[in-house]
Amino acid sequence: MLLRFFLMGLDRKAGIVLTILAILAVAVPVMTLWVPADSPFHLSVFTVSLLGKYLCFALLALALDLVWGYCGILSLGHAAFFALGGYAMGMYLMRQIGPRGVYGNPVLPDFMVFLNWKELPWYWLGFDQFWFAAIMVLVVPGALAFAFGWFAFRSRVTGVYLSIITQALTFALLLAFFRNDMGFGGNNGLTDFKDILGYDIQADTTRVALFVATVAALALSYMIASGVIASKLGKVLVALRDAESRVRFMGYDTESYKLFAWTLSACMAGVAGALYVPQVGIINPSEFAPASSIEAVIWVAVGGRGTLAGGILGAVLVNMGKSYFTGALPELWLFALGGLFVAVTLFLPKGLLGLWGQLTAKLPRRNKPSALPNAHPADQKGA
Amino acid sequence: MRRALRWLMALCVVVATSTAAHAADLRPLVQALGSGGYSGTEKALEQLSETGDTAAVPVIEALQAGDLHVRKSDNAVVIARKSGDAFALSDPLSGQALGQATAADVTRIRINNSLRRAISASLGALTLMSPDAGVRRSAADAVFKSRDANALPTLQKAIDKEQDKAVRAAMEQARAAILLTGEAASKMTDADIQSAVDTLAARGDRDALVLLNMVAGSGASDVTKKSAAAAISTVEQKLAFWAALQNLWYGLSLGSVLLLAAIGLAVTFGVMGVINMAHGEMVMIGAYTTFLVQEFFRAHAPGLFDLSILVALPAAFIVSGGVGIIIERSVIRWLYGRPLETLLATWGLSLALQQAVRSIFGPTNREVGAPSWMSGAFELGGLTITYGRLWIVIFAFAVFAALLVALKRTWFGLSIRAVTQNRPMANAMGIRTARVDALTFGLGSGIAGLAGVALSQIDNVSPNLGQGYIIDSFMVVVFGGVGNLWGTLVGALTLGSINKFLEPYAGAVLGKILVLIFIILFIQRRPRGLFALKGRAVEA
Structure with a gap:
């Protein structure tokens, strides 16, 4: 049953994505750990962490594409779910530091000792267990998304209004996490991690393992997402994206469908955040900034909205560009990013994968109707 | 900051209005500030403030700021302010520039804590007599804050002389503050206390509230406490409204x-x-x-x-x-x-x-x-x-x-x-x-x-x-x-x-x-x- 669900979503595109991910999962550990350092095929651990970071962003983009590309919900607050997942993981990693902190307190993280707190707040309890933190990575973003979506979708808040209140949500969380009294390290966030599951977080093998875990999470999420899209539920989602009122008049409970996809997407974003934090070594409130959510939207737009694979492609490409520009030409990065926003919306409404689709569609053999969305006029108006 | 500004304004007024005659009266007293150590300075300061002459204000301020020096060559008391490596000298009364001097040419007139207190009291008292209503007002406020019993005689004189209604109100509030919190409170009649409390209640700000609370909490008589408590609730209501x-x-x-x-x-x-x-x-x-x-x-x-x-x-x-x-x-x-x-x-x-x-x-x-x-x-x-x-x-x-x-x-x-x-x-x-x-x-x-x-x-x-x-x-x-x-x-x-x-x-x-x-x-x-x-x- 479950196997059928996963196999259902496997088309040619999915095959390509999963193959690439599988190659990465095998090649990167080999090239890092077993290829000698002077070989041209050697990958440094730094590069592995960087790639891991890109793939975490790709997972976030995948989550965003699920709601934006297939339900027409443009979330300007997805980074909030990403950051919540990250904080859940960060709390676990903080508890793992134990007495090795600057103040040497076996229970309290350094910043709490610094604030003169005497005992752990109730919401930090249980985070010394990995299984608990792992559940929280899914539950916290999921619960927030469920509550938010339950209210918003039932009140039929749609389109631009929904986008703006998702932005308000992440902005409110940004302000909240900046407060020291919240007990999440305030401005500095959580950092200075030592180990994860007993392994040194700085060690090469741990880094590679984290990378492989990220690849696996991305592959699994991709299979879940494409399974959902290919199922009957996915058809309803696409239908309500294109003409919500019609779907509702046909008797479908559109709110529940949207709520399901929305919550699933938030959980995926949470996982992405949780994998991101140990690889970059810090989580702080700036992850909640509305700008990071909007940046995630552009990844999806660059790759191609409503294609799943496009989000992954866009996230990796844009972030590679970001790494290059901020290193080599820092002055120009914002111009490049800003130009990308404008150029993609004006000239590439279907993203890079859409462009590829257009090019291949011109070949006589591939003259079948495009599977890409955005075909319906109602989408352009309502979404 | 605002007080400093007002005093600066006063300084301008003073420079403009002080006549040569005044300067002649004050000059020996100013000169006396520079001799006799702390006690000599304090005595001269007392005499300066007794004159009630506002021309002395800039001199005393200079003393407070540590700018008043004795020139070694002729033992004249001068204001010396640092400009670059040297000191720029000026006459303390007329403000006239007297050229430059090095640090070795002048000796600072030093002040201690008891002098500092005397300085602020005499400044407060002197400025109460200033021809400028704004300066008198801020002086009254300063007395209100310090509640210095020594300022009471001057304050009383100033109140009798005062024409400006708002300034007089401020001065009366200052007097009420001194009376209610000082030692005089125990000797006052109930009616006097009542009128002082009323004066404070009329002021109706946070400072008045603090004072009234002090009165209510002190070892005063029941009548005092009662009237203070009543005044406190009026003031609190007023404050909440504002x-x-x-x-x-x-x-x-x-x-x-x-x-x-x-x-x-x-x-x-x-x-x-x-x-x-x-x-x-x-x-x-x-x-x-x-x-x-x-x-x-x-x-x-x-x-x-x-x-x-x-x-x-x-x-x-x-x-x-x-x-x-x-x-x-x-x-x-x-x-x-x-x-x-x-x-x-x-x-x-x-x-x-x-x-x-x-x-x-x-x-x-x-x-x-x-x-x-x-x-x-x-x-x-x-x-x-x-x-x-x-x-x-x-x-x-x-x-x-x-x-x-x-x-x-x-x-x-x-x-x-x-x-x-x-x-x-x-x-x-x-x-x-x-x-x-x-x-x-x-x-x-x-x-x-x-x-x-x-x-x-x-x-x-x-x-x-x-x-x-x-x-x-x-x-x-x-x-x-x-x-x-x-x-x-x-x-x-x-x-x-x-x-x-x-x-x-x-x-x-x-x-x-x-x-x-x-x-x-x-x-x-x-x-x-x-x-x-x-x-x-x-x-x-």
Whole structure:
């Protein structure tokens, strides 16, 4: 049953994505750990962490594409779910530091000792267990998304209004996490991690393992997402994206469908955040900034909205560009990013994968109707 | 700070009015300050203050500041202020410059703690006699704060002489404060106590409350305690009333800032349906235009600096509006009917504009000055209102009214509304819709530029200026209801007031979070805002 669900979503595109991910999962550990350092095929651990970071962003983009590309919900607050997942993981990693902190307190993280707190707040309890933190990575973003979506979708808040209140949500969380009294390290966030599951977080093998875990999470999420899209539920989602009122008049409970996809997407974003934090070594409130959510939207737009694979492609490409520009030409990065926003919306409404689709569609053999969305006029108006 | 200023003013008055005769009387006493060690200085100081001559004030102030020195060559007492490596000398009474000296040429007249106390007491007492009412007033306030029993005789003399009602009231309050808290309190009759308590209650501010609480808590008689307790409750009520009013003013002030920031958005988003994430950058461009105009005035016409803001207003409107029109013609016109794409494209533009300004003007804050008619403050009952804020409130409402008139009463406004309501029909009636689009967007952006001029007065002019307002502006427009200017007005003032009333209880940040949560919940109840459009427009 479950196997059928996963196999259902496997088309040619999915095959390509999963193959690439599988190659990465095998090649990167080999090239890092077993290829000698002077070989041209050697990958440094730094590069592995960087790639891991890109793939975490790709997972976030995948989550965003699920709601934006297939339900027409443009979330300007997805980074909030990403950051919540990250904080859940960060709390676990903080508890793992134990007495090795600057103040040497076996229970309290350094910043709490610094604030003169005497005992752990109730919401930090249980985070010394990995299984608990792992559940929280899914539950916290999921619960927030469920509550938010339950209210918003039932009140039929749609389109631009929904986008703006998702932005308000992440902005409110940004302000909240900046407060020291919240007990999440305030401005500095959580950092200075030592180990994860007993392994040194700085060690090469741990880094590679984290990378492989990220690849696996991305592959699994991709299979879940494409399974959902290919199922009957996915058809309803696409239908309500294109003409919500019609779907509702046909008797479908559109709110529940949207709520399901929305919550699933938030959980995926949470996982992405949780994998991101140990690889970059810090989580702080700036992850909640509305700008990071909007940046995630552009990844999806660059790759191609409503294609799943496009989000992954866009996230990796844009972030590679970001790494290059901020290193080599820092002055120009914002111009490049800003130009990308404008150029993609004006000239590439279907993203890079859409462009590829257009090019291949011109070949006589591939003259079948495009599977890409955005075909319906109602989408352009309502979404 | 204000006291220092007043004294500085007094100093000018003193320099102008003090006659040679006065100076002749005082000179031996001033001279005596420089001899006989601490006790000699203290004795001379006492005699100086006994003269009641305000010409002695600058001398004593110099002594307090440690600027009074003895010149070794002739043992004359002089004021020596450090300028560079040397000291600039001047006569303590006439202020006349006496040339330069090195540190070795002069000896500082040193003061100890007991002298310091004597100095402040004598300064307080002396300034009570000043010919300037403002100085007497602040001296009375100083005595009120210090409650120095030694000042009582001088204070009594000053009260008898005082003509100015307000100053006399201040002096009587000071006397009441000394009487109630000093040793004299135990010897006073009930009637005297009652009148002193009444005097304090009439003052009705936080200082009076502190004093009354001291009286009520001290070992005074029951009658005193009772009357003090009654006075405390009156004062507290009065304070609560003024605090509420002050909050309302702050709310109005914040609301008008929000209104200014949001009103341009109400045009581009509300009327045109374009989500302009670069709106904040239009505000920033307006602020930088103000900076450039002010630089021009500083360089070419410093005397007319007070007018720079008035020139900056049309300049900012034109610059921001022009940038808006360019953006509309080059990017936005391809994206009509696709609000979410517009959002992304304008966000990209906002990033590029920020970086452009950062590259040209640098990442640091730029200095924008306030014209003299916008600085300072005045008191209205228990309220302190700064002129800058007052002008911004007035300006916000003026812009709102002007926009309302432009949309409802002009040909241009009619075209805008026609195009908004039914584009093909407007086109068929001969309205050039494309041009109206461009001009409408330019209008919205130009108003954002005007907001930038106002905000440059209260906020840091930096490339990130706009970022701080964009989310608030969207909240205001969405809360008020898209497509309705009145909604924007009500939304801005409501959110501003809620924010300011929450602040005392929740703190600034938590207050803001609560407002955001309130908006999120409010949108659930009324998904189209406070003043939703009804009928066909809803589906458009």
